Amino acid sequence: MGRIPRSYLLNRVVTLLLTVWIAATLIWIIPRLSPVDPADIMLGRMAAGAGAVENADQILERLKENFGLNDPLVIQYVKYIGNVVTFDFGLSTATFPTQVSTLIARALPWTVGLMLLSVVITFFIGNALGALMAWDRSPKLVRVAIPAAMVFTSIPPILSGLLLMWILAAKLRWFPLTGAYGLTVEPGWTWGFVQSVIHHGFLPALSIVIVTFGFWALGMRGLMITVQGEDYVTLAKAKGLRPRYILYRYMIRNAILPQITAFALKIGLLVAGQVLVERIFAYNGMGKLLYDAILDQDFPVIQGVSFVIILMTAVSVFLVDLVYPFVDPRIRHDGGDA
Amino acid sequence: MNALNVTDLSIDFPTARGVVHALADLSFSVARGRRLGIIGESGSGKTTTALAVMRMLASPGFVSGGSIRLADLDVLALSEEEMRRARLRRVSYIPQGAMNSLNPVMRVTDQLKDAIVAHEGRTEREVLRTRIEDAFAGVGLPGHVGSLYPHELSGGMKQRVCIALGVILNPELIIADEPTSALDVVTQRQVMQTLKDVQQRIGAALILIGHDMGLMAQSVDELVVLKDGILVEHGDMRRVIENPRHPYTRELVASVPLVGGESFLGSASVAPDFAPGRQGLPLLEFESVHKDYGEITALHPMSFSLHGDAPKIISIVGQSGSGKSTMASIMLGFNPPTTGRVLFEGQDIARMSPQQSREFRKNVQAVFQDPYACFNPFYRVDHALSFPFRRFGYATSDAQVQESMHQACQAVGLDPALILRRYPHELSGGQRQRLIVARALMLNPKLLVADEPVSMVDASLRATILKNIYDLKDSHGISIFYITHDLATAYHVSDYVMVLYKGQVVEAGPPREVIGDPQHPYTQLLIASIPWPDPDREWGGTTTAAEDIAALDAMDRDVPTVFRGDVSGFRLDVGE
Known part of the structure; x- marks a missing residue:
């Protein structure tokens, strides 16, 4: 407890950098194993737009030159790593010549806003409901209703999204069908815009919450049942503590610990996790960007998005490693456990 | 009121x-x-x-x-x-x-x-x-x-x-x-x-x-x-x-075993007569074994050699934290010593070929404290018993496997017909602990390391299980290390006792001397701390437990080990 020792911090930072480096390397290698040549694809796209392309060979050559595909692999790799460090993933081939980093910078806030919010909400709702399911003093209704609500968890997100759209947007017209904000509002820090964003974000967020809260609820229920059998809970009762206090400070407080680790992993994956949700709600986030990039075989964008996903996972695991010893005193910062 | x-x-x-x-x-x-x-x-x-x-x-x-x-x-x-x-x-x-x-x-x-x-x-x-x-x-x-x-x-x-x-x-x-x-x-x-x-x-x-x-x-x-x-x-x-x-x-x-009291074991009927170990080499040997955990010394340097030709039960007694379990895990090769070597039949267990390692595992079996944690809950008892038997190549036919399981169960007083098809959770702690002994027995080992084998079972069953283990010595020629904090049972089952205190052997010798008439202050405290089922016998003498513990802590760490006599086939040295 207390201050984080420097050796521990150094160890974690090295692990973090190593993870990111290995990931960046894999991202570079994998597309190069693919038989598809991105320059060919671009040419194909040009041909589709303009009919016959004159001087096709020259254009192809120029493209390869521009993308640096004629350099030896080692040079390509070194350049690539240099670029990655500065978040430069090159130019998108599908929306040539936009910078990949521009596309990501445009999409990331939407995803982080929507997904982070819904994942945090899901975490709290899921764990609270899971705890109540296991608590012996919960009202009967709660203990029957929650498992029933779990049915939603088994629905694929794409179906539940469509169902919500159909009921709440198409039939009741409470929420807009698609988009991240209204067509009539100007993006900016105005109240009207913020309102529009919340209004548009509600349905995608809801569809994520209802399909994923079960993951947390079931996990929490299992952990709570284990904790309920612990001797310290028995002693807490024998001490004459108030039941709610026991629930919060003795049961949930201990049961939540493994969930926190799981939460860090979820945060990292949230960018990629809800590709379909963003797709059906036409929400301009990272998921949709990735989806479109895959369809277009837009390698630079796929690489950029993958890298961001890995970076977020690694960073959140890193943060949990730093925070965890403060949450669980049995884990020490020097890496050993008691 | x-x-x-x-x-x-x-x-x-x-x-x-x-x-x-x-x-x-x-x-x-x-x-x-x-x-x-x-x-x-x-x-x-x-x-x-x-x-x-x-x-x-x-x-x-x-x-x-x-x-x-x-x-x-x-x-x-x-x-x-x-x-x-x-x-x-x-x-x-x-x-x-x-x-x-x-x-x-x-x-x-x-x-x-x-x-x-x-x-x-x-x-x-x-x-x-x-x-x-x-x-x-x-x-x-x-x-x-x-x-x-x-x-x-x-x-x-x-x-x-x-x-x-x-x-x-x-x-x-x-x-x-x-x-x-x-x-x-x-x-x-x-x-x-x-x-x-x-x-x-x-x-x-x-x-x-x-x-x-x-x-x-x-x-x-x-x-x-x-x-x-x-x-x-x-x-x-x-x-x-x-x-x-x-x-x-x-x-x-x-059912309370007493130091100096009547043995609950009965007398051994068969005079042990077994073939000597390979080339007369000791069965198990510690060569200046020493173990540190970071700054803390868990085990001070010690050497011993145990010959398998006349099987012995060697007890290692001491409080929790005395280094008993560390010794057990070093013997079993789970925990390498910081310095020194552990030899099994002359072969350093840290440098064994895969083949030798298999032989070692087969010949050295263990019984642990917690009978609940020792079985994979997914498998029935017969699977748990037959799996190592087959793996070590003892099995010749299914009938022979069944026969061996039946014999092993009967040897520890269990009815195979009732036990073998059950799952571990359907059995009591005592039954499970006896099954672990049975499993070890089926592999016909030369050495058994029993770490607190009865501390989690009821008093009435302790005697039975200890008797099962004790009988292995003479009926199967197995040498046994019995690790325990229960001095009364150590008194009855063992041929030689080592008392460990903070990783050091403080007293060693035949149980009648060491436990019956302790010389080292720590051994004396251990014996005095046993609660006797006799209201007239004062528990621990005139000093309070806290005073005794304080006196021990203040004790000079260089008090030499008290050696109380030898048994044939076992030799102990302390120090480098």
Whole structure:
């Protein structure tokens, strides 16, 4: 407890950098194993737009030159790593010549806003409901209703999204069908815009919450049942503590610990996790960007998005490693456990 | 007025296979200032009784008849909130699992604070602090303990925190459910003395639940003997122990192994006559083995050699933390020594070829403390028994595998027809522990390392299991390392005893000398700390446990090892 020792911090930072480096390397290698040549694809796209392309060979050559595909692999790799460090993933081939980093910078806030919010909400709702399911003093209704609500968890997100759209947007017209904000509002820090964003974000967020809260609820229920059998809970009762206090400070407080680790992993994956949700709600986030990039075989964008996903996972695991010893005193910062 | 009156109490557990009567028509009472013991085996209803008084019975158990009166309170008629207020203030409960009774994520002080606040509402911080400090002082704990987390305390300290907690609101009744079952004898004596002192000081009644007749004889005034939920005997402790009327009580009293007393093993019938070990090499050898964990020395340098030609049982005794289990894991090759070598039949176990390693694993088997954790719950018993047998290439046909399993089960007193097709969770702890012995036996090992093999089974079964292990020596020619904190059983089963204290051998020799007539102060303390089932025999002599422990801590670490004689085939050296 207390201050984080420097050796521990150094160890974690090295692990973090190593993870990111290995990931960046894999991202570079994998597309190069693919038989598809991105320059060919671009040419194909040009041909589709303009009919016959004159001087096709020259254009192809120029493209390869521009993308640096004629350099030896080692040079390509070194350049690539240099670029990655500065978040430069090159130019998108599908929306040539936009910078990949521009596309990501445009999409990331939407995803982080929507997904982070819904994942945090899901975490709290899921764990609270899971705890109540296991608590012996919960009202009967709660203990029957929650498992029933779990049915939603088994629905694929794409179906539940469509169902919500159909009921709440198409039939009741409470929420807009698609988009991240209204067509009539100007993006900016105005109240009207913020309102529009919340209004548009509600349905995608809801569809994520209802399909994923079960993951947390079931996990929490299992952990709570284990904790309920612990001797310290028995002693807490024998001490004459108030039941709610026991629930919060003795049961949930201990049961939540493994969930926190799981939460860090979820945060990292949230960018990629809800590709379909963003797709059906036409929400301009990272998921949709990735989806479109895959369809277009837009390698630079796929690489950029993958890298961001890995970076977020690694960073959140890193943060949990730093925070965890403060949450669980049995884990020490020097890496050993008691 | 009595602190507690229990009248015709019956408790039922409805199960899928019908109602189980956990307790039938139990009546007893206990007055303030008095101590009542409830003794019985697991499943006898001891803990159920305690939980019923606390009104904390686990679902689906319920009180099906009778009454529980806590002085003027009718416990069964109270509302939930009234009962909550009665807990700790009127009746406190010191639970069995000292190891896990405290919330791991809260500082110790906060776990006393929340209890006081739950009963007395907001209290001034200063008042709380002094009260908690006084409570710790009352159980002999230093004040800084409060700012620690539970995992930073030893088992004995945790149990004393639980006692401090149990008496902080001066209840009329304290129920202590096997408060020392996880502690070694020295700490046990210290904790029990603390509990008795505190109970006397606040003038509360004490109910002590346990299975150890010796502990009862040293701790209580009155004794209730439970068997299968029925009270079989009740009376003054001295009368019950000296003149037990019910056969079950007689059995309980007789099942306590005594140092110097009659052996529970019977005499060995067959004179051992076995082929000498390969090339006359020692079976197992420690060459200046030494183990550090970081800064802490777990095992000081020691050497020994054990010859397998005339099988021996070597006991390693000591408190928790003395290095016994470290020794076991080094022998088994799970834990490499910091310096020194471990040789099996002349071969360094750290440098074995895969083939030699397999032979080593086959020839050296282990029995561990916790019979519950030793089986994979997914497999039936026959699979657990036959798997290593087949893996080590003993199996020639299915019929022969069956035959071996039957023989091994019978050797440890189990009926193979009843046992083999079951899952581990359907068996009792004693049955499982015997199966582990059977599994080891099937592989026909040369050496068995038994680490606290009976500390988690009921007293009546301990003798049986130890006898099973003991018989292996002569009937199968197996040498055995018996690691235990129970000196009385070590006295009876072993050929040679090593007493370990803080990683050092302090005394060694044949059990009749070492345990029967200890010379080293530590050995003397260990022997004196054994609670005898004899009310006239003083527990631990004139000094208190705390004084004894302090004296030991102050003892010069360079007191040489006391060697008390040799046995053939075993040689021990300490030092580099």
